[in-house]
Every structure is written in C-alpha cells, then in structure tokens.
Amino acid sequence: MNAELRAEIExxxxxxxxxxxxxxxxxxxxxxxHGWCSPEAIExxxxxxxxxxxxxxxxxxxxxxxxxxxxxxxxVYVCTNISCSLRGADELHAAIREAAGDDATFxxxxxxxxxxxxxxxxxxxxxxxxxxxxxxxVPQLLDDIRAGRxxxxxxxxxxxxxxxxxxxx
Amino acid sequence: MxxxxxxxxxxxxxxxxxxxxxxxxxxxxxxxxxxxxxEEVLDQLKASGxxxxxxxxxxxxxxxxxxxKGSMDKYLxxxxxxxxxxxxxxxxxxxxxxxxxxxxIVIASHAAGIRRAxxxxxxxxxxQADILDAALAEARAAGYLGEDILGSGHSLSLVLHRGxxxxxxxxxxxxxxxxxxxxxxxxxxxxxxxxxxxxxxxTLINNVExxxxxxxxxxMGGASYAKLGVETSTGTKLVSxxxxxxxxxxxxxxxxxxxxxxxxxxxxxxxxxxxxxCWFPGGSSSPVLTADDLDIPYDFDSLAAARTMLGSxxxxxxxxxxxxxxxxxxxxxFYRHESCGKCTPCREGTNWTVKMLERISSGEATPMxxxxxxxxxxxxxxxCLCVLGDAMAMPISSIIAKFRPELEAHIETAxxxxxxxxxxxGVN
Numbered sequence: 001m002n003a004e005l006r007a008e009i010e011x012x013x014x015x016x017x018x019x020x021x022x023x024x025x026x027x028x029x030x031x032x033x034h035g036w037c038s039p040e041a042i043e044x045x046x047x048x049x050x051x052x053x054x055x056x057x058x059x060x061x062x063x064x065x066x067x068x069x070x071x072x073x074x075x076v077y078v079c080t081n082i083s084c085s086l087r088g089a090d091e092l093h094a095a096i097r098e099a100a101g102d103d104a105t106f107x108x109x110x111x112x113x114x115x116x117x118x119x120x121x122x123x124x125x126x127x128x129x130x131x132x133x134x135x136x137x138v139p140q141l142l143d144d145i146r147a148g149r150x151x152x153x154x155x156x157x158x159x160x161x162x163x164x165x166x167x168x169x
Numbered sequence: 170m171x172x173x174x175x176x177x178x179x180x181x182x183x184x185x186x187x188x189x190x191x192x193x194x195x196x197x198x199x200x201x202x203x204x205x206x207x208e209e210v211l212d213q214l215k216a217s218g219x220x221x222x223x224x225x226x227x228x229x230x231x232x233x234x235x236x237x238k239g240s241m242d243k244y245l246x247x248x249x250x251x252x253x254x255x256x257x258x259x260x261x262x263x264x265x266x267x268x269x270x271x272x273x274i275v276i277a278s279h280a281a282g283i284r285r286a287x288x289x290x291x292x293x294x295x296x297q298a299d300i301l302d303a304a305l306a307e308a309r310a311a312g313y314l315g316e317d318i319l320g321s322g323h324s325l326s327l328v329l330h331r332g333x334x335x336x337x338x339x340x341x342x343x344x345x346x347x348x349x350x351x352x353x354x355x356x357x358x359x360x361x362x363x364x365x366x367x368x369x370x371x372t373l374i375n376n377v378e379x380x381x382x383x384x385x386x387x388x389m390g391g392a393s394y395a396k397l398g399v400e401t402s403t404g405t406k407l408v409s410x411x412x413x414x415x416x417x418x419x420x421x422x423x424x425x426x427x428x429x430x431x432x433x434x435x436x437x438x439x440x441x442x443x444x445x446x447c448w449f450p451g452g453s454s455s456p457v458l459t460a461d462d463l464d465i466p467y468d469f470d471s472l473a474a475a476r477t478m479l480g481s482x483x484x485x486x487x488x489x490x491x492x493x494x495x496x497x498x499x500x501x502x503f504y505r506h507e508s509c510g511k512c513t514p515c516r517e518g519t520n521w522t523v524k525m526l527e528r529i530s531s532g533e534a535t536p537m538x539x540x541x542x543x544x545x546x547x548x549x550x551x552x553c554l555c556v557l558g559d560a561m562a563m564p565i566s567s568i569i570a571k572f573r574p575e576l577e578a579h580i581e582t583a584x585x586x587x588x589x590x591x592x593x594x595g596v597n
Contacts, residue, residue, distance in 0.1 A: 064334030117411030163418020
C-alpha cells in the first residue's frame with residue numbers, strides 16, 4: 001500500500017489513548033487516495049489499524065462524507081435544508097444537477113444543513129463554502145471547477161464579514 | 170448597543186493568529202486562571218450563571234462539579250459538530266477567533282482537573298478545522314498547551330478531531346461513540362458523560378460558544394458577567410438568524426431582549442410586503458412560534474414558558490408566502506434522514522410522519538390524518554435513547570396545533586391537484 005497513507009493513518013492513531021479513535025480520519029485519508037471507501041481502501045485501513053474490515057465498513061456507511069460507491073472527483077454539496085430551501089435551494093440543486101448532467105467529474109449531492117444559512121442558498125464545493133448562489137451562477141461554478149480555478153471567488157464565505165455591524169465598531 | 174464579548178473586533182484582520190489575539194488581550198484570562206486554584210476558577214464560572222450554548226442550556230459550573238474528584242483519566246470534549254439546522258455561530262467563532270476557544274478550553278480543563286481534551290468538529294467545516302489546526306500549533310509552540318502550561322503545573326493535550334457528516338454526532342453520546350471510532354449511535358443515559366463518557370472516563374462536554382465565553386468570564390469576573398442578560402439567562406448569546414429576513418447572519422445579543430428586536434431590529438424582518446408567519450426560536454428542533462409571539466423575551470426561561478426553547482440560538486423565520494405543509498415536510502424529511510435507526514419510535518416515526526405529510530401535501534389525505542400525525546409525535550417523545558425523534562416531534566406537533574386551519578384548508582384544496590407535492594420555493 002501507499003506508504004504516505006500508512007504514515008498518515010499511523011500519525012492519527014498516535015493522537016488518541018485508543019488508536020481505534022482514528023477510524024474517521026483514517027477512512028477520510030484513504031478516501032482521498034482511492035477516491036472512495038472502496039473495499040481495497042477499507043482493507044488497507046483495517047490492516048494498518050489492526051481492526052476488521054467489517055467494523056470499518058459499518059463506520060463508513062454511517063457518515064455522509066464517506067463514499068461507499070465510486071463518485072466524481074469534485075464534490076458539490078448543495079444544502080437543501082430549511083433555511084436554504086426558503087431561499088431557493090431546491091431550484092439551485094436541480095439546476096446544478098441538470099448542468100452537470102452525466103459529467104463524471106462531479107459528485108453533486110443534496111446535503112443537510114451545512115451551517116451557512118447566512119449565505120443561503122449555498123453549496124460546499126470540494127469543501128469551499130460559496131453563497132448566496134442563484135441559478136445564474138451555476139455555469140460559472142461548474143466552469144471554475146473544470147478549470148481548476150478558485151470557485152466563485154467573490155462569493156466565498158471566507159471573505160464575508162460578520163452580520164453584526166456593532167461587532168467591529 | 171449591547172455588550173460584545175464574543176464578536177468584539179471579530180473581523181479584525183489576523184485575529185485568528187496568536188499575534189493579533191494576544192495584542193487584543195488574548196491569553197491574559199488564562200494567566201489569571203492559572204494563578205488561581207481550580208476551585209476558585211470553578212467558583213467564577215458558577216457565579217457567572219452561564220448556561221450551555223449548544224442546545225440544552227444546562228449550567229456550565231454545575232456540570233463541571235458533577236465530575237468526580239481524583240486523579241483518574243478525565244476528558245474534556247468540545248462539541249463543535251454544529252449541525253442543528255439554522256445554526257452557524259460556532260463556525261464564525263472558530264474561523265475568526267480560534268484562540269478564544271483554545272483559551273477557554275485550557276481554563277475549563279484547569280477548573281475541572283482535566284489533562285486531555287478533544288475538539289470534535291463537523292467534517293464539513295474544512296476551512297474552520299484548518300484554521301483551528303494552525304491555531305493549535307501556535308498555542309503549543311507558545312506554551313499555552315502541552316506540559317506544565319506557563320509554569321503552572323497544569324498540563325493539557327488538545328487534539329482536533331474531524332467528523333464525517335452526521336447530525337446525530339452533535340448529540341453528546343453519539344459524539345462520544347463517533348470519537349471512539351464507531352458509528353455515532355447515542356448511548357443510554359444514565360450514566361451521564363460526566364460520570365462515564367469518553368473511553369468510559371468522566372467527560373465534560375461543552376459547546377464551542379460556551380467555552381469561547383470562558384475567557385470573558387475570567388476577565389470580567391463571574392459576578393460582573395452575571396449582570397448581563399436577565400436573572401436566569403445571564404450573559405450575551407450569539408444568535409444565528411436565517412430564512413426570510415433581509416440581513417441573515419450572526420448577532421451577539423444580551424439575553425432577554427424581545428425577539429422582535431432580533432428579527433426586525435437586527436435582521437431587518439421579512440422582505441417588503443411580507444410578514445412573519447412562523448419562526449423557530451432555537452433551530453429546526455424547536456416548537457414554532459407565530460407573529461403573535463414576537464414580544465417574548467429571548468432567553469431560556471421565557472421561551473420555555475412559551476413551550477418552546479432557545480436551543481442553539483438559531484432563529485429561522487418563515488414568511489407568509491410559504492405553505493406551512495412544505496415547512497413541516499422539509500423538517501420531517503431531515504430527521505428521517507438523520508435518524509440513526511437504533512430506536513424504533515424514531516426510526517419508524519420519522520418515516521411515517523414524512524409519508525403522511527406527503528399525503529397531505531399531495532391532496533391524498535383527510536383531516537383525520539392530522540390527528541394520526543399528532544398521535545405519532547406523542548408516541549415518539551420521551552421514548553428513545555436520545556432526543557432526535559423528539560426534535561422532529563416537537564416542531565411537527567406545534568405546527569399541527571398552531572396551523573390546523575391552514576392544513577385542513579390545504580387538504581381540501583389540494584385534492585384538485587392530487588399527486589403534486591407542495592415544495593418550498595425560493596422567494597428571495
């Protein structure tokens with residue numbers, strides 16, 4: 001197996017009194033290498049951690065961010081929980097799905113509340129939060145991902161000030 | 170103008186770095202705390218009256234005093250799994266002022282005699298986790314974490330643990346199982362985590378906002394902090410407000426101000442020509458209130474008296490353009506998706522509630538179905554290991570009780586367009 005992956009998993013295991021605590025970070029690391037939590041990826045993690053593959057499979061199937069089927073390389077999680085839906089998230093999700101079509105590059109998913117209702121409707125693109133989005137933003141969003149650019153640079157949460165204007169007085 | 174403790178200078182460039190945080194007086198509270206005995210620090214936390222900011226509103230000082238005394242392995246776990254729909258306050262704190270959280274954790278661990286701590290952050294918060302990791306490295310290098318902190322004799326190891334997407338891991342015992350590397354299934358309580366938690370050891374679990382407030386409490390003194398807010402809801406609170414308002418976002422308020430001031434004064438109220446139909450005062454798990462309830466003081470006990478809850482401090486506003494059945498269906502679908510499936514009332518109850526609401530929405534129901542849905546909610550509440558099922562049953566019950574005429578009218582008119590489920594449509 002990939003020596004770097006083994007080393008990363010061992011680093012995580014050393015952080016806890018009980019090394020089994022490293023299951024989530026280990027599976028996440030394996031997913032990054034393999035693209036998903038494939039049977040081979042799970043076998044490798046199990047081998048390093050000294051646990052059974054079945055116990056890790058049970059873990060992998062529980063969590064939304066661990067993929068147990070092959071998926072597109074770029075994840076687009078569209079929040080469709082209540083606050084985002086009140087501002088058009090369901091239409092946004094449908095528009096992204098339609099525009100992405102059967103392009104295997106993308107893993108477009110409707111996601112539960114991503115904790116960014118202040119920029120509703122929003123999406124997490126490979127972990128980068130962008131919003132508020134409209135259906136007009138969709139072509140550029142997908143183009144940015146395809147081109148490897150910063151996704152919708154002016155709509156990233158990281159650049160947004162706090163809403164409480166008195167806070168920075 | 171109300172006191173800003175958590176959000177003061179929140180957008181100052183570089184506040185996430187140790188240098189700027191220290192320039193703003195950061196880690197002075199830790200120095201003060203380490204010069205005090207653990208009992209003295211605990212007394213300050215008790216005097217502050219601070220109640221947990223994650224959802225349950227339990228007094229922090231009391232929680233610490235539940236931990237057994239002695240030198241056994243004890244743990245502190247910071248719950249940064251923030252996933253209650255409508256809540257995004259901890260995100261802002263961790264992203265912009267991570268050292269405030271770290272400082273609060275070190276002080277709390279000193280008060281509780283704990284030497285090992287974890288921050289469990291939801292996996293979706295990639296940016297915030299990366300910022301926290303960098304802040305942790307700075308704090309370790311500066312001697313604010315690790316062995317013999319600032320020569321005080323107190324030691325603390327603090328590890329950031331990233332989750333992988335599961336609402337139930339915000340429930341404290343589900344979180345503990347997840348942190349032990351398992352599926353995030355809740356545990357039976359008692360024993361409570363303070364007695365038997367992580368790795369079976371006594372465990373103190375606190376929310377990000379609660380712990381981030383600790384440095385302010387030490388700086389001001391518990392008694393001064395307790396003068397903010399109202400008697401049984403002391404201090405300031407971050408409110409995340411979203412949905413149909415003009416200025417969604419995080420605001421820091423003194424507890425006890427009228428809800429109207431938050432919804433209209435701070436967030437600007439619904440867009441022109443529309444009015445508040447209902448609002449969730451504490452995340453999507455809280456029973457809904459209506460436009461008649463806007464003058465309720467926003468604090469733990471006033472909201473409890475109105476038979477709802479402050480929860481995580483997340484206000485979701487729904488305006489009068491929205492069909493109430495679509496709101497109910499959205500909420501119920503979320504809990505169906507997130508039910509871990511361990512307890513039958515929750516697993517089956519969330520599923521059947523969604524199916525019945527879909528029937529109402531699509532015009533295939535009769536008014537009697539409303540009573541059946543209400544009955545199902547009664548059979549979920551209090552009957553499971555954790556409160557996830559209750560978290561659906563509470564808002565759904567309140568929606569059926571408060572909006573029954575609209576739901577009945579919907580059932581009547583919806584028959585004409587049978588088969589079409591009413592969806593939430595964006596109106597902004």
